[in-house]
Amino acid sequence: MTNKFNLTVLPGDGIGPEVIREAIKALKVVASNFDLDFEIEEAMMGGCAIDAFGNPLPDEALAKCRAGDAILLGAIGGPKWDTTDPNKPRPEQGLLGLRKGLELFANLRPVKVFKSLIASSTLKPEVIEGVDLLVVRELTGGLYFGASAREGTKAFDTLEYHDFEIKRLLAVAFDLARKRRRRVHSIDKANVLESSRLWREIAIEMGGDFQDIELIHQLVDNCAMQLIRNPKQFDVVATSNMFGDILSDEASMLTGSLGMLSSASMGDTYPALYEPIHGSAPDIANRDIANPIATILSVALMFRYSFNLDAPAQAIEGAVDAVLEAGWRTADIMSEGKKQVGTTQMGDLICSEVEV
């Protein structure tokens, strides 16, 4: 297998460039440890691209993203570009354009509770200790993409799924379960929605081809409750766009911290996109206090899912774990008796753990 990779980096706005800088630092240390060669191409997307080109996703940026092996994004947006004028460009259009332009139909959000951060969750330690789940959300279909309109005093949105959209999403979920604990919860509302009945039929049919995976069907309202009651029962949670939007936010808060959570979006044709789930945090930008861990963990996801390299991914995750165990914290995860550090120092600490 090749050990040469092309990475497209989109630092974005606000704290984006700060957390990306730390993630690239960690990537370089891991790459050198594992004898991997990375060619890094930067491109502008979001508010910075509006300032430079009047377009949140310039053609050149999309072309660079398509040409590489993977994409790492910081975050985009900020008050500078907030507008209600529909004729003015907005940073989010860049991200939506990227998802569309790269046909990223599956969104992956891992939720893993770090032992040393159990205290920052709002749930009891015995409920969340050991939680390690992955939400796989359909990203380009369903309710958010169906026909919608206002007609006088009435408004409607349409929830539509084609079988191929469900199949390709579930295929990703089953495949990922094979690399994990071999359990898939397929989440639907089959007691009410026709599109959910199609979803369930397809899940049952595909389950036949994945005999080694335990397949559990759960209604979305029950799942929302189970995530709080007993989140340890979940391994891979596969669901549609809107259900996934809500459930992944609920699941991510089990850990109690936005600055710790990474995500991946992937399709069949173009490279996958890795990013922290948080935004550009303009309130703390350029102060060296943002938590870079979510972006550093996004690099671990990239090794695991785009390059099928588990050892470098584990090296990064292990380093983050060790730094937290040693009591180092950025301001957002700070608690009594711990040692507070800034963005750069947190990045340095993680790099030196990766090195040992």
Ligand code: NAD
């Ligand atoms: P946000 O995630 O940027 O910030 C929410 C709160 O969490 C803020 O108090 C912020 O300081 C804190 N926070 C976020 N990330 C942090 C980190 N790494 N370390 C420490 N604290 C952190 O959400 P918001 O304030 O609603 O949005 C700000 C901007 O980001 C908006 O323009 C929004 O559109 C954009 N946004 C972008 C993305 C993305 O790029 N994928 C996602 C969400 C929001």
